[in-house]
Amino acid sequence: MRMGHSWSGAGRRVGLALLLGTAAAWPVMAEARPRILTPMSAHAVLQRDRPIVVEGAADAGEGVTVTLGGASATATADAKGRWRATLPAMAATATPLTLTATGKDGAVDTMDDLLVGDVWLCSGQSNMEYPTKQALNGEGLVKGAANDRIRLLDIAHHVGLSADEPLEKRPVWAAVSPASVADFSAACYLMVKDLAAKANVPMGAIDSSWGGTKILPWIAATDARKLPGLSADADLLALYARDHAAGLRAFGDRWGEWWRKASGTKRGQEPWNAPDRLNWTPVPKFGPWEEWGVPELADYNGLVWFRQGFDLAQAPTGDGVIELAGIDELDTVWVNGVVVGATFGWGDWRRYTVPRSALKKGRNEILVGLGDTYGPGGMFGPGDRIQFTPAGGQPIPLGTGWRYSVYKANDQSYPRSPWESHAGLGTLYNGMIAPLGPIGLKGVAWYQGESDVGRADYGDRLAALMTGWRRQFQSPELPFLIVQLANFGAPPVKIENSAWAALRETQRLAVLRDAHAALATTIDIGVRNDIHPADKNELAKRLVFAQGRLEAGDRANASGPMIASATRAGGEVVLRFNGVQGALHAWSAGSPIGFELCDASACRYANASVNGAEVRLADARPGDVRVRYAWADAPVVNFYDEAPHPVVPFEAVITGN
Numbered sequence: 001m002r003m004g005h006s007w008s009g010a011g012r013r014v015g016l017a018l019l020l021g022t023a024a025a026w027p028v029m030a031e032a033r034p035r036i037l038t039p040m041s042a043h044a045v046l047q048r049d050r051p052i053v054v055e056g057a058a059d060a061g062e063g064v065t066v067t068l069g070g071a072s073a074t075a076t077a078d079a080k081g082r083w084r085a086t087l088p089a090m091a092a093t094a095t096p097l098t099l100t101a102t103g104k105d106g107a108v109d110t111m112d113d114l115l116v117g118d119v120w121l122c123s124g125q126s127n128m129e130y131p132t133k134q135a136l137n138g139e140g141l142v143k144g145a146a147n148d149r150i151r152l153l154d155i156a157h158h159v160g161l162s163a164d165e166p167l168e169k170r171p172v173w174a175a176v177s178p179a180s181v182a183d184f185s186a187a188c189y190l191m192v193k194d195l196a197a198k199a200n201v202p203m204g205a206i207d208s209s210w211g212g213t214k215i216l217p218w219i220a221a222t223d224a225r226k227l228p229g230l231s232a233d234a235d236l237l238a239l240y241a242r243d244h245a246a247g248l249r250a251f252g253d254r255w256g257e258w259w260r261k262a263s264g265t266k267r268g269q270e271p272w273n274a275p276d277r278l279n280w281t282p283v284p285k286f287g288p289w290e291e292w293g294v295p296e297l298a299d300y301n302g303l304v305w306f307r308q309g310f311d312l313a314q315a316p317t318g319d320g321v322i323e324l325a326g327i328d329e330l331d332t333v334w335v336n337g338v339v340v341g342a343t344f345g346w347g348d349w350r351r352y353t354v355p356r357s358a359l360k361k362g363r364n365e366i367l368v369g370l371g372d373t374y375g376p377g378g379m380f381g382p383g384d385r386i387q388f389t390p391a392g393g394q395p396i397p398l399g400t401g402w403r404y405s406v407y408k409a410n411d412q413s414y415p416r417s418p419w420e421s422h423a424g425l426g427t428l429y430n431g432m433i434a435p436l437g438p439i440g441l442k443g444v445a446w447y448q449g450e451s452d453v454g455r456a457d458y459g460d461r462l463a464a465l466m467t468g469w470r471r472q473f474q475s476p477e478l479p480f481l482i483v484q485l486a487n488f489g490a491p492p493v494k495i496e497n498s499a500w501a502a503l504r505e506t507q508r509l510a511v512l513r514d515a516h517a518a519l520a521t522t523i524d525i526g527v528r529n530d531i532h533p534a535d536k537n538e539l540a541k542r543l544v545f546a547q548g549r550l551e552a553g554d555r556a557n558a559s560g561p562m563i564a565s566a567t568r569a570g571g572e573v574v575l576r577f578n579g580v581q582g583a584l585h586a587w588s589a590g591s592p593i594g595f596e597l598c599d600a601s602a603c604r605y606a607n608a609s610v611n612g613a614e615v616r617l618a619d620a621r622p623g624d625v626r627v628r629y630a631w632a633d634a635p636v637v638n639f640y641d642e643a644p645h646p647v648v649p650f651e652a653v654i655t656g657n
Contacts, residue, residue, distance in 0.1 A: 033107030034058040034083070036099065039436045042112045043173040045151045045204025047119045047440025052087040055437070058103050065102045068114070092117045092201035094149050115149065117202030118195065119441050122188035123218065123433070124448030126211030127483070127532055135186035136534045145181040150196050152176060152184050155208035159421050160430025161241035163220065167435040173204070185209065187447060187483075190540035198544065208432045210422050212346070214451045215461045217428035220468035224425050227464060228457070233418040233425050240419050245355065247419070252339035254415045255332060255369070262413070271305055272334035272367045280307060280403040286381030288328070296406055303407035303414050306368040306379060310388050310396045316359040318391030322366070324350040326380035330371035330416060336364055344420035347380055356391070366398070371414055434472065443479035444469060445543055449507060450485060450531060454499045459506035466514060479550050480517040481543050482507055484648065486526030486533050489633035495596060495603050500633040504649050511559060518546035518558035524646045528634050542645065560645035566627045568656040573597065573617040573627055580613040582642030592639035594630045599623040627652050
């Protein structure tokens with residue numbers, strides 16, 4: 001599912017590279033003074049009550065002394081000029097501190113105005129990225145933002161092929177102000193704002209999110225390869241990171257295997273080798289194919305081939321460059337049967353190097369396999385920016401003469417590269433999480449899943465993400481606060497098998513299986529016609545509640561009212577709930593709505609009665625095996641405890657005779 005664009009502000013550049021606890025940093029030449037390389041900057045917050053790892057660069061063999069407040073540690077740069085020092089854990093303090101690295105001859109690098117408190121990492125897709133200025137009462141929130149004890153950091157969007165890449169931009173921490181809050185994640189800011197008031201310690205918030213992304217790009221390749229069906233993709237990504245050309249060749253082989261199996265043709269008869277085997281029609285114009293007036297493409301999602309060519313008067317003397325302007329959303333490009341590039345992106349600019357070995361004197365054939373999974377698809381142009389430039393030569397215009405051939409509707413089984421931008425395997429983990437290194441964190445807030453609706457294995461992927469991030473931050477018990485998807489879509493008028501409800505259930509079960517995770521449900525604060533609910537205030541309150549219960553060791557009650565058991569008792573099914581504050585109540589009715597009893601083949605609505613933290617469903621039948629609640633894309637709910645927190649949607653197996 002496509003979810004618009006990025007909202008969070010991009011990171012800004014500063015003159016001093018400051019990264020705390022990461023092996024990756026911007027390239028640093030040996031200098032007369034040591035350099036601190038950390039994912040921090042002046043004004044950062046450091047996590048209290050855990051050792052503080054500081055890494056940096058200096059001349060090989062140089063000794064470095066690191067000081068922070070009254071603490072100090074020493075390190076020696078290795079043969080590559082890298083050093084690491086570990087300072088002892090510190091208690092929270094709002095008194096500004098200076099981090100200093102002193103090398104030979106007294107050369108010094110510093111980072112000023114550091115506080116010690118709690119640091120939260122917020123991540124996910126567009127609902128986490130959603131800016132404070134657009135939230136409910138956003139104008140008031142921005143105008144009233146002023147707190148030097150809360151510091152914010154936006155991580156710039158960056159796609160990485162390996163986990164040792166640096167951040168895209170040098171991080172810049174900033175105290176809360178109208179300027180720093182306006183484009184910062186509303187959910188993240190409001191959560192740490194409430195946590196700061198509750199804990200009375202400085203708070204740091206890091207927003208590393210990207211709208212429209214699935215969970216797979218956020219999972220470390222080490223963990224993703226253990227998931228079913230992903231080991232080959234992990235191997236291909238590693239090959240591409242080492243050797244682009246070899247990776248592209250292997251990806252081309254994957255396309256060949258797929259096409260021959262799907263079409264029943266032989267080797268050498270693939271469209272990139274034998275394009276004349278397809279039927280070709282002139283492209284009417286650049287832009288979404290849904291707007292061409294072609295009935296077959298009016299609501300088409302799938303694969304369309306695009307064909308063009310160019311002539312070279314002389315044998316190539318070097319690599320060329322092909323530019324295809326904007327494309328939505330997946331493309332694989334061949335020149336003379338050789339794969340030269342593959343990208344994912346909604347209108348992102350395509351520019352690929354064409355190796356000399358793929359080019360020839362005379363006619364050169366271009367083939368684009370363009371796949372679209374949702375919404376508008378096609379080559380968007382503009383035509384005057386589509387061209388091929390040979391080595392040492394002038395651009396050859398390619399803005400006219402394109403032809404297309406439709407594969408088949410609703411077939412999206414074509415290969416996808418594991419490095420495809422912000423949809424690849426581990427590409428956002430590599431670019432936006434791994435570069436943070438083992439920075440100390442209080443916890444993680446994760447708001448994502450809309451783009452993965454329909455994935456039955458989402459729970460396994462979420463578990464893999466939590467495992468990898470805990471390893472990354474060297475914190476096996478790192479708390480995760482998982483936001484359950486909000487209600488979105490048309491109100492249900494009958495029983496439905498909802499993919500949104502199924503995703504919510506996988507989120508719930510993943511949290512139940514994790515000893516250090518809690519759920520924040522948003523089933524009542526969504527907007528039916530807007531996938532981005534503006535009420536991040538209530539969400540923040542629920543995140544803070546969940547964090548408080550987890551920290552108190554009360555995990556059973558951290559997620560609000562959640563099903564504990566469903567037991568048959570005569571002609572009824574008795575439901576018992578954990579996490580109930582006070583008692584359960586039906587709002588604006590004598591009984592709660594949205595309960596269903598299900599046999600092996602169908603579900604039906606069930607009448608419910610409430611007594612404290614217990615619900616009884618009448619008219620149970622011998623064949624009933626499951627009970628569901630709020631099982632729809634956008635259910636109407638009226639069932640709350642006294643906090644008030646809505647009962648968490650669920651599906652449960654009925655036990656007992």
